[in-house]
Amino acid sequence: MRDAISILEKSISYSTGNELSLKTVYDSNSDIDYSSLFSLLDKGILEGNEQLVINTLEDWYLKGIDFNLLVNRFLDFCFDISKYIISNNIQVTKIPSDFLSFLDRVSKFENSITYFNYYIDELIKLKDLIRNDLDTKLTVEVIFLKMTRLQ
Numbered sequence: 412m413r414d415a416i417s418i419l420e421k422s423i424s425y426s427t428g429n430e431l432s433l434k435t436v437y438d439s440n441s442d443i444d445y446s447s448l449f450s451l452l453d454k455g456i457l458e459g460n461e462q463l464v465i466n467t468l469e470d471w472y473l474k475g476i477d478f479n480l481l482v483n484r485f486l487d488f489c490f491d492i493s494k495y496i497i498s499n500n501i502q503v504t505k506i507p508s509d510f511l512s513f514l515d516r517v518s519k520f521e522n523s524i525t526y527f528n529y530y531i532d533e534l535i536k537l538k539d540l541i542r543n544d545l546d547t548k549l550t551v552e553v554i555f556l557k558m559t560r561l562q
Contacts, residue, residue, distance in 0.1 A: 443476060443484050445510050445513075448484065449510060449513040451463075451467050453516060456530075456555070459559055460559070461556055461559050464556060464559050472548050479538075481551065483538070486534040486535065489531050493527045493528065495518055501514060526561065530558055533554055540554075
């Protein structure tokens with residue numbers, strides 16, 4: 412309970428004005444929100460935009476995002492997209508329904524399940540690679556760039 416209150420107080424102090432948004436909660440706690448995950452996936456990885464992928468990862472690194480957390484969040488995100496592809500039902504995912512149009516855009520292409528199975532496999536391998544890695548950022552960048560080059 413104390414942790415929840417602490418997170419709430421931190422988020423409120425981080426917010427501007429009288430409005431507390433989900434993005435503010437994510438930002439104030441060095442976490443990654445769904446719109447950022449969708450942007451990295453859609454505009455970066457799926458479009459093969461390596462520079463956007465590098466810039467996004469660098470931005471998150473400078474914001475203090477834990478790259479172990481990033482890999483876990485992106486892996487969960489890809490699992491959720493795979494569940495959506497298979498079921499065509501957002502209810503089986505943890506993704507908020509506000510993101511349905513984004514979800515449709517990143518999942519409704521030929522062989523999409525094959526792509527996401529590949530991403531999941533790469534992210535699972537990445538989790539093992541970074542377990543004792545001294546330069547986690549570099550390893551994550553290399554694997555995300557590898558995923559970007561999938562044709």
